[in-house]
Amino acid sequence: MPETVEIGLGRDARRGYHLDEVALVPTRRTRGSSVVSTAWQIDAHTFELPLVAAPSDAVVSPSTAAEIERLGGLAVLNGEGLWARYEDPAQALASIVDESGCSTSTLQQLYAQPVSSELLARRTSELQAAGIRVAVRLSPQHTVALSPAVLKAGVDLLVIQGTVISAEHVGSDDAADDALNLKTFIADLDIPVLVGGVTNYQTALHLMRTGAAGVIIGYGAHSGSTTHSALGIDVPMATAIADAAAARRDYLDETGGRYVHLIAYGDITTGGDIAKALVCGADAVMLGEALAGAAEAPGGGRYWDPTASHPRVPRSALVDLGVDPGDRPSLAELLLGPTADPSGERNLFGSLRRVMAKCGYSSVKEFQKAELIVTCLR
Template identity: 55%
Template sequence: MTQVEIGRGKSGRRAYSLDEIGIVPSRRTRDPEEVSIAWQIDAYRFELPMVVSPMDSVVSPKTAIEVGRLGGLAVLDLEGLWTRYEDPEPLLAEVAELEGEAATRRLQQIYSAPISDELIGRRIEEIRAGGVTTAVRLSPQRTIQHHKAVIDAGVDIFVIRGTTVSAEHVSGRAEPLNLKQFIYELDVPVIVGGCATYTAALHLMRTGAAGVLVGFGGGAGHTTRTVLGVAVPMATAISDVAAARRDYMDESGGRYVHVIADGSMGTSGDIAKAIACGADAVMVGSPLARAYEAPGHGFHWGSEAQHPELPRGRRVEFERIGTLEEILHGPSSRADGSMNLMGALKRTMATAGYSDIKEFQRVEVVVAPQQR
């Protein structure tokens, strides 16, 4: 473990981003058609190791159904516009016409409307009616208030996601969410995060979570590093949390907790490297914000962008390049890693000689900063 002296009174560990590592092919190669990228969490199997971020610019009930049909899992944000308004489409179109700070101010205004438990139930029922696995997200602050509406509606997977989620939140103002007790009392698998260190991940795993999110999410438009100074490069964060998963398996007598890389993955190469570092699946938003079907109309933002007091994200504009199916499965006419994400992952695994996700997590990687 390399410690770098920052000054006489402070040193820090050298950490690596996904841009700074490369995947090393092994002595054999495989046919991409013989590679499986399927993964399973609890009783739910998915043909793609792809979880779409709970962002209004990417996930609506309609796109959640489409992503499920294509083999992935999309998470609906229950603190977004779909649970505040009967029809948020006109508001999404309005925001797409605004620029810069005007868009941020308008986002803050429209997200100030109250969340409706009745709409929570209705949106979950819409996705369930599409015949796909239903996953929804609440922040730790809102979970106690709204979780009953979520469970009553029959959700399959519950995601508790914030910029940083800990198993030991301390508050003198309100009773904090007891994650261990909460997860124990639920009958559905729970995914929690984000976290970025070995210790934080180990504590989250001990709560009984089925999966842990690694990272701070919202990579493309995230300004958490600028606003809060908080940052942990993803290659190191994923590797540390994967080590926690291994040690927790020994500690618990074999219980496996899934590691899901969340954020800072804009291309197919980033996705492959995240899995090479130990992730079982990836949570992405910006690659699918480029889809024609994305509700953001070519714009992308996360829940941090509309915070009423301290926004930690910006709205980002993307070129719309293809359908959801083309972005996930191709075909692609672009050489920048923005389309056929899952086909590219299969080809990477085949080139390195691995047949499935668990095997591919053992692939050799090198430190190789990308040349710009």
């Protein structure tokens, strides 16, 4: 039975665990890091790192997408971001990066420029011409209107992502042309679709039943997130991932073997966080703020996600990572090392390989069986 606590007479709440409240317990014979594989595969696409770069304009541009793929990961371009709103987003980015007092209202003004379907299709084609796997994120509210442009341009993976998503998003007045029914929408596509975020077992199971190839767990909580204050929503990631993994097991039985990948997104900043997310049941992690300090990142050492520019209810703030321009590490150092930084925030996947070896596992699927212990840090 799930652990519950009484918060008042007749009202119980379930206990949830964050990643920093659990730890790994090595219980098997160790092995050398050289025999460990961090590769994962979704549909026909194989990646050397279990990494999905978050669809933030601070992290993913057409040029960084190519570099992230070269290093072994998958980058997701925000289909409703600056690259789909401006012919040349350099000036808009400079307004964010160079303005010391850049505020939420500045972000709202910049993102008030309408998304251009023509620009979005062109960016998709440019990524495809670079010879990389093309992944584009759309919000549930705008998927019906914008997806034809990216699908026609040749996207390889479509990401439908919001703070919280359901199997059917209904727009204003329940208009038929304004509704997104994921089950019918995905059934008409011949490319894998990733959907999220979700926070619990039931929603994860519903989204798996739509035919999604992957489900994103969490809403991308980071140091500037205010979703817990603005909406009262928080996601204890260790519990949320484990719940989704339970939903996947039940869905495997229900379908006779259809496997849905889980991507953990939120409160993941170190190699240890990545390792714990995988052991809880994730197949890969989605990283945003953790990559924003890279020298190649278009945000220039600042981080913001799509919720920061919401025109009515912004749910995160612009974060200045405080990294001196001359000290910003390369994406290669952040992801693969080597590094002289002992914090765990660099050489993220080198750290993952090492802990997999110390726990005695040679693949990500095997590593999901590693033992966890509750440390109750909070």
